Amino acid sequence: MHSEAVCPKCGGTGFTIVEQAHVSSAAPCDCRFEGIASRRQEEAQIPPLYRNASFESFSAAHEGNPLASRDLRNTLLAVKRFADEFPSETRPGLLLIGDPGTGKTHLAIAALRRILDKGFDCVFCDYQNLLDRIRAGYDASSNSADREAYRVALDADVLLLDDLGAHRGTEWVEDTVTSIITYRCNHRKPLIATTNLPDLDAGSVAYEKTPVGTQYRTTLADRIGARARSRLFEMCTVVRMPLVEDYRVRKQRIY
Ligand SMILES: Nc1ncnc2c1ncn2[C@@H]1O[C@H](COP(=O)(O)OP(=O)(O)OP(=O)(O)O)[C@@H](O)[C@H]1O
Ligand SMILES: [Mg+2]
Ligand SMILES: [Zn+2]
Secondary structure, three states, X not given: OOOOOOOOOOOOOOEEEEEEOOEEEEEEOHHHHHHHHHHHHHHOOOOHHHOOOOOOOOOOOOOOOHHHHHHHHHHHHHHHHHHHHOOOOOOOEEEXXXXXXXXXXXXXXXXXXXXXXXXXXXXXXXXXXXHHHHHHHOOOOOOHHHHHHHHHHHHOOEEEEEOOOOOOOOHHHHHHHHHHXXXXXXXXXXXXXXXXXXXXXXXXXXXXXXXXXXXXXXXXXXXXXXXXXXXXXHHEEEEEOOOOOOHHHHHHHHO
């Protein structure tokens, strides 16, 4: 294990001595604020897979498809604007809707990082994992982290709920999601969410052609309930990801 290097400015005391008009006084050292910033980063629980996800590492170039490139660039700009203008009075949240691999989680985390830098306490939650932990929290033998999961989801300054609706919608799930979203909405607490479920009002198509004919796709409202969905739209800037090919597949081909 490597040990923390001692701050050269204050020798680890957290204070520096400032001389002003022949009077010495103690002032908090810069390293304290760096400490707070890195603790805030850790507490955000951004998954290691997205360690490098930022606006800078998001590529808007799509080989041989200028229309897709334009759409990706506009999407990037919209999410950037949300993060730069955060917190917005009217729409404190962000909802990213789109197909798998189009960069929703990447952009949501890029926005979260920028908001972290502004000094807000942020927390990343995988939707399925959060529900599992909340459920486990009801168990008497559960650990305290699981018991706290629900409170954290309610109380964090900013919550990133990743892959919203990626779960079979039991009544319990619907109630839990509604209560988190309603609470955050009523308290004007920002929420950033991503989902690959279609929503008609976000311009998605709810029908898809398959070899066996046209099929109805489960929508966001089907999964999380009409009430949670309605509040989400009320509090969020909604950004639909362009119809681009799955980046995970595209990358395989490029390299
Ligand atoms: N335009 C892009 N530029 C750079 N990296 C990208 C881009 N789009 C996606 N990626 C990368 O591809 C991977 C998949 O993207 P991401 O996880 O954001 O997709 P998603 O839309 O959240 O998919 P899912 O619906 O499956 O959760 C990630 O590693 C992400 O960093
Ligand atoms: Mg994702
Ligand atoms: Zn110091």
